[in-house]
Amino acid sequence: MSEEQGKATWDPKIIAIVCNWCTYAGADLAGISRIQYPPNVRIVRVPCTGRINPFYIVRALQEGADGVLVSGCHPGECHYLTGNLSARRKFAMLKKFLDYIGVESDRTTFTWCSASEGERFAKVVRGVTEKVRSVGPARRLVKSL
Amino acid sequence: MEAIERNLREEAKRLLAEKKVDVIVGYEAGTLPLTATPTFITDPAEAERLVWNPLCVHNLAKYVHDVITQHRNSQKRVKPESRTRKVVGVVARGCTSRSIILHLQERQYGREDIVIIGVPCQGYIDRKKLSVSLNGEEVLSGTIEGDEIKVMTGTGEKRLRLSDVLADNCITCRFNNPIISDVSLGEPASAMKAEEEFNEVNAFEQLSSDERWAYFEKEMAKCIRCYACRQACPSCYCPECFVEQSRPQWVGIGGDASDTQVFQIMRIFHMVGRCVDCGSCIAVCPMGVDLRKFLKKLDKDAFELFGSRAGSSLEDPPVLSTFKEHECEDFIYNP
Known part of the structure; x- marks a missing residue:
């Protein structure tokens, strides 16, 4: 496939790193409830957003993800009590830093989504897919193979 | 600067002689002109080697961590009852003391493992800036006189203003005086241009x-x-x-x-x-x-x-x- 063709058929690839207790269950609920959302997200389940090494996000972008979505329990509702609060500080710094070095800020998204919010999860995925689609295919930080 | 250096040597000698510390991590004159290099002093008689001037670039907290960690690892092979502790004295300016605080907060060693000799700092010389202002010529010899540097290169003597070759991080430093110290040498240094940091x-x-x-x-x-x-x-x-x-x-x-x-x-x-x-x-x-x-x-x-x-x-x-x-x-x- 030529590069031109590749661009024409491009569809965003988004890595969603979600916590086991809230957002993963929320995504499950969206599925059970047959709520339609774009098939562009690849979900990676982790125990808690506090478990996510910022490296996962940078690495996903390097390996060719067009966007990264991180979602966990709402603040105060973490299964491990404070995992998402520690994570919030980390991600606030990371998002600003990636934007600062020139990786478009629309590529990284952080949000909260509980187990009962299937509708919200679908809305988040729709929104993130649109955001990533508008910035186009990842060009920066991507490993050329 | 000379007064601080003199006090530093005396203080180091006293700490070593009184066995308050096992080793002092400080700076000595480097082998190349206009350089200083980290040094480890264990003998009070050698305290004369210590220097303190704007050529002292290194953050000595790195060496403190290395010395303590190495010693701790070496003690693992020793019977628990005959294990020893090593107390490290360190010449610390603002940034070094901040690094030490970080090490303490991250539980890398205890406060009792170190003796901090605090020195006020007015910045150090950036070798790259120095090299640029000398058009890349080799420094044959040099001295610092007040806020001027006298440098001898292959094409003759040059005089540079110290403030022109200070490192960027020093020019806008907010913490140029040690934050914690056991022994303070000299008056606190005047503030740098912290508002521009x-x-x-x-x-x-x-x-x-x-x-x-x-x-x-x-x-x-x-x-x-x-x-x-x-x-x-x-x-x-x-x-x-x-x-x-x-x-x-x-x-x-x-x-x-x-x-x-x-x-x-x-x-x-x-x-x-x-x-x-x-x-x-x-x-x-x-x-x-x-x-x-x-x-x-x-x-x-x-x-x-x-x-x-x-x-x-x-x-x-x-x-x-x-x-x-x-x-x-x-x-x-x-x-």
Whole structure:
């Protein structure tokens, strides 16, 4: 496939790193409830957003993800009590830093989504897919193979 | 400066003679003209070797950590009842004392393991700036007289203003006096231009995303991944660094530009709330990568978002090891 063709058929690839207790269950609920959302997200389940090494996000972008979505329990509702609060500080710094070095800020998204919010999860995925689609295919930080 | 140096030698001699410390980590005159190098003094008679001047570049907290860790590891093979403790005296200016605070907060050693000899600091000389102002000519000999440097090169004598060749991080330093110290030498130094410390970052933020990426790409393309920045950084003390881990392999080791970028992003990001802006990584970088522009951004964000400055107080917890219930909620995506 030529590069031109590749661009024409491009569809965003988004890595969603979600916590086991809230957002993963929320995504499950969206599925059970047959709520339609774009098939562009690849979900990676982790125990808690506090478990996510910022490296996962940078690495996903390097390996060719067009966007990264991180979602966990709402603040105060973490299964491990404070995992998402520690994570919030980390991600606030990371998002600003990636934007600062020139990786478009629309590529990284952080949000909260509980187990009962299937509708919200679908809305988040729709929104993130649109955001990533508008910035186009990842060009920066991507490993050329 | 001379008075501080004299006091420093006396103090070091006294601490060693009274067996308050086992070793003093300080600076001595380097083998090349206009350089200073870290030194380890164990004999009171050798305390005369110590120097304190604007050539002292290194952040000695790195060496304190190394000495204590090595000693602790060596004691593992000794019977518990005959294990010894090693007390390290360290010549510390502002940034060194901040690094020591970070080590203490991260439980790398105890307060009783170190004796901090605090020295006021008016900045150190950036070798790269010096080299540029001498048009790359070799320094044959040189002396510092007040706020002037007299340098002898192949083409004759040159006089430079000290303030013209100070390192960038020193010019805008906010913490040029030690934050904690057991022994203080000399009067506190006068403030540097601390109000300008974020100017460079602010200016860079005004550029467009494309320009910022172009700059980042250009700077990182210089990096040869010698890891000198990591070796010199007092906050980089992991027994095994992520760049050398192979299971999983975090960073590719090939020549791809993105591997270098990812290495630098992650090393820099490990410095959130841990970079004291001592300039060690920049001083040792053989390629002159502009690391400070990116490290300082983290300092600025941590200060603006969480009101925290790395190592500025023994009581404040490191920025990423604490949280508040309601803070920085504006970056959370809400569809």
